[in-house]
Amino acid sequence: MHEIGVMFEVVKTVEKVAKQNGVTKIDTVVLQIGELSSMIPRYIEACYPAAVDGTLLQETKLKIEILPGNGLCRECNKVFNLIENKNKCPHCGSNHWELLCGREFKIKEIIAC
Template identity: 55%
Template sequence: MHEITVLVELIKMVETAAIENNIDEIDTVVVQIGEMSSIVPRYMMEYFPNAAEGTLLENSKLKIEMISANGLCHHCNKVFKIVKNKGKCPYCKADDWEMLSGMEFILKEIVIKETLAPE
């Protein structure tokens, strides 16, 4: 379960950015995960509260956006969804392709909590 290690590093990275920018509270951390990466989104969601405990992100939410695994067929030069088509180009049925996306793990956004100014 390397998701815990990934979460710990993600939290460190977000905390560093927050401290450098004088941010006290983080509402949401948004990450993008490629559907063919080795990271299991369900585990990320499940372990995030425990990994964030005692950190600046303790009361934050984790939002995951999935990135489709897309391939470029070497035979017909068309882009297709790899997982949906089980690794075969739906246009020419070839299985000789180059992966364009689907292995990513990206910290996309850090959403800070809005604090109302005193009147």
């Protein structure tokens, strides 16, 4: 499970940003995770308490937003969800597509108290 190491890095980054901006208390950290990311949201949630223990983020809430894994069909130029459609365009049946989004892992927002 590589999520714990990633979460320690997220905590360090959030603490650094908070310090640079004079923030002393944080309410919520919002992460965006793509459906096609190697990060598993439930593991991120499970790791969060250990990663924030003893830090500025100890009392914070974690919010995760899941971003869709969308592709653009190279044949008909329609956007579709890759997971829901098993990597096949539901409009024309093509397997030729370009990835638009879904591999993201971002700190979207740090909400201060």
